[in-house]
Amino acid sequence: MKIFSIRDIHIGEGIPKVIVPLMGKNTEQLLLEIKIIKEATPDIVEWRADVLEEVENIEAVKKTLSAIRTELYPTPLLFTFRSHREGGNKKITDSYYKQLLEEVVQTNEIDIIDVELFSLNVHEIVESAIANDVFIIMSNHDFEKTPVKEEIIWRLRRMQEFGAHIPKIAVMPKSPTDVLTLLDATYTMNSLYANRPIITMSMASTGIISRLAGQVFGSAATFGSGIEASAPGQIPASELRRMLEILHTN
């Protein structure tokens, strides 16, 4: 199993890493948010750039990114533009999604980029990220349901084939059985098919258990909220870390 290291954070080893999303609408809010979330000592911070009011202005995005990076360094930074169809805040065109991600990986200000499996230009975006030494989390989100186990595994394997460093899937449970399906798929993927870390979660309150149990079933990281949750079922990062440590040390 490959471990990906960003400075002293080793993804795929030991206790699952805690990723905290930044949900500010402008630079001022984001910088304030960083001051507060630092208290929870996140392993990785995710900037949800789809929340930024000015996200359609690439120069504004880069300026904000630079401010975030300066305030946050050396904490590893994940850049995410979550598409509207997968639960994000803003509709943009496929060509702007590609342009945005390709320009951001060239800034030298991020460590990881989120690339959606079902976006149109996956190959090109992956190539740009690799050429610029940026790690790729490839992702898929189903806010409606939990696909069957085979389908979850197929999507994670596709991401691995595309060259993602870390495949990730988030699904919505309609019952506790759906949470078991996600955990079962995670364990099977991790033990039979994955040669790199994966991240999985079942959303909403029914799925919270999946955000705590990564070390048992094979999910290398988990998202905990800072000021605002970026998906249903996220619990505050400091509480999340405490629970992970209890599971880890016992």
Ligand SMILES: O=C1C[C@@](O)(C(=O)O)C[C@@H](O)[C@@H]1O
């Ligand atoms: O992909 C994910 C996972 C997530 O959707 C969650 O369920 O915690 C939260 C998002 O911010 C992140 O990009």
